[in-house]
Amino acid sequence: xxxxxxxxxxxxxxxxxxxxxxxxxxxxxxxxxxxxxxxxxxxxxxxxxxxxxxxxxxxxxxxxxxxxxxxxxxxxxxxxxxxxxxxxxxxxxxxxxxxxxxxxxxxxxxxxxxxxxxxxxxxxxxxxxxxxxxxxxxxxxxxxxxxxxxxxxxxxxxxxxxxxxxxxxxxxxxxxxxxxxxxxxxxxxxxxxxxxxxxxxxxxxxxxxxxxxxxxxxxxxxxxxxxxxxxxxxxxxxxxxxxxxxxxxxxxxxxxxxxxxxxxxxxxxxxxxxxxxxxxxxxxxxxxxxxxxxxxxxxxxxxxxxx
Numbered sequence: 402x403x404x405x406x407x408x409x410x411x412x413x414x415x416x417x418x419x420x421x422x423x424x425x426x427x428x429x430x431x432x433x434x435x436x437x438x439x440x441x442x443x444x445x446x447x448x449x450x451x452x453x454x455x456x457x458x459x460x461x462x463x464x465x466x467x468x469x470x471x472x473x474x475x476x477x478x479x480x481x482x483x484x485x486x487x488x489x490x491x492x493x494x495x496x497x498x499x500x501x502x503x504x505x506x507x508x509x510x511x512x513x514x515x516x517x518x519x520x521x522x523x524x525x526x527x528x529x530x531x532x533x534x535x536x537x538x539x540x541x542x543x544x545x546x547x548x549x550x551x552x553x554x555x556x557x558x559x560x561x562x563x564x565x566x567x568x569x570x571x572x573x574x575x576x577x578x579x580x581x582x583x584x585x586x587x588x589x590x591x592x593x594x595x596x597x598x599x600x601x602x603x604x605x606x607x608x609x610x611x612x613x614x615x616x617x618x619x620x621x622x623x624x625x626x627x628x629x630x631x632x633x634x635x636x637x638x639x640x641x642x643x644x645x646x647x648x649x650x651x652x653x654x655x656x657x658x659x660x661x662x663x664x665x666x667x668x669x670x671x672x673x674x675x676x677x678x679x680x681x682x683x684x685x686x687x688x689x690x691x692x693x694x695x696x697x698x699x700x701x702x703x704x705x706x707x708x
Contacts, residue, residue, distance in 0.1 A: 402481055406433050409472055413440045434485035437478065441467025441493070448496055448516075448621050456626025461490040462520065462633040463626075469493075473500040476574055476588040479519040483576070483584040489523040492629065514595035514610070516621050519588040520632065524640060531575035531585055532699075533647075533683045535559050537639045538571045538587050540650045541632040547654075548627060551614060554656035557676070557685045557702050561591075562656050565704075566609035568592050589628070593619045644681055652679065657702060662687060665701040672697065673705075 410417070410425055410433065417425070417436070425436075442450075450466040457463050465488060472478050472495040479493040498517050522534070539555045546553035546561065546568070554562045561569035572588040592610040600608060611619045638646050652658060657676045664672040664687070672695060674687035685697040 402477065403430055403433065405473055405477060406430075406437060406481055409469075409478070410436055410440065412471065416440050416443055430481075431485055434482055437482060438467060441469055441478075443468075445470045445496055446513075448494055448625070450494075452622040453625050453629070456623060456630075458630050459490070459633045461488075462636070463490060463492050463629045464488070465491045467491070467493050469495040471495060471497045471499065474498055474588075475517050475519040476572060476586050479521050479586040479588075480574065480576070480584075483521045483586065487521050489521060490633075491521040492518055493521070494518040494625070512595065512599065514593065516589070516591040516593050516625060518625065519586050520629075522585045522587060522636070524582060524585060526582055527580060528575060528577040528582055529682075531573065531577070531582055532558075533644065534585060534587055534636075534639065535571050535573045536651055536679075536683045537635045537647050538573070538589060538632065540647055540654070541628060541635045542569050542571070542589060542591065543654045544635075544650070545624065545628045545631045546611070548631075549611070549615070549624075551611070553654065555651060555654050556704065557655070557657040557679065558683070558699070563609050563614050565656070567607055568609050568611065568614075591624065591628075593621050593624060648679065648681065648683075655679070657685065657704065660704045663703040663705055664697050665703070666697075666699070672700075676702075 407426060445468045448468050450468045453466060475493045475495050475498065482491065495517050497513050535558055539559060539561060542561045543553040543555050551563060556562050559571040560567050569591045573585060575585045576583045592608060594612045595610045597605050597608045597610055635647060658678060660676055662676045672687065674689040676685055677688050678686045680686060687695050687697060689695055
């Protein structure tokens with residue numbers, strides 16, 4: 402990870418003194434983290450931390466925001482900063498990701514025109530509960546978009562859809578030690594003003610942007626503020642273990658429940674059936690073609706219009 406952070410700093414040579422740049426490759430990781438925070442506090446092209454902060458009504462989410470023009474992945478930067486003491490609620494944002502990632506190691510195309518951010522969390526939970534944060538974040542994203550009069554729907558476990566096309570994805574990664582969690586990073590990508598025509602052929606037909614749906618340019622800073630406000634409310638419910646409240650909203654906005662689905666699991670295993678519900682642990686419950694009920698903890702969910 403140190404090499405990746407040094408590459409990021411090297412791309413921002415103009416934001417360092419010549420002496421700082423000359424000494425860059427001889428400094429330790431803690432000093433690298435300090436440099437990252439410095440660069441992340443500089444002004445970027447179109448996403449402004451100051452404007453985001455103006456719209457915040459939070460107590461701790463977004464108290465520290467670092468904005469970059471380009472990173473490989475906001476999750477990677479957030480994990481590095483978390484290792485060196487970044488506080489809960491710290492947000493890492495980039496206008497462009499060169500190596501964005503989705504679930505199961507899939508590439509997430511994230512060029513200029515989208516919202517790519519990661520929130521650092523330090524919940525006092527067991528590792529088994531970390532995955533529920535993906536569902537909670539999905540609720541926060543969907544509720545944010547619905548405030549824009551968009552009928553956003555949630556596809557298990559981590560996608561947000563508009564008219565059955567993907568507009569947002571979530572990637573949650575936990576750093577666990579023994580029976581506790583040191584930190585969790587929650588990555589969120591939202592196609593705000595993205596021109597989906599520039600995406601690769603197998604992706605563009607399945608994607609949609611907010612600007613395409615609303616027919617106008619979207620102000621990213623406003624959306625980020627709205628989302629962070631919504632996220633803190635949902636996250637507080639999570640920390641208070643009010644899972645039923647979160648699940649109620651998830652089920653209410655679900656695109657998955659009631660649909661016939663195909664679940665691709667590791668080692669080529671495939672399950673098919675009707676999605677009939679989701680349990681308190683966030684597992685999807687499907688009724689297989691033979692009538693048996695099956696609990697799905699993880700996998701790629703594909704909603705089928707036919708069997």
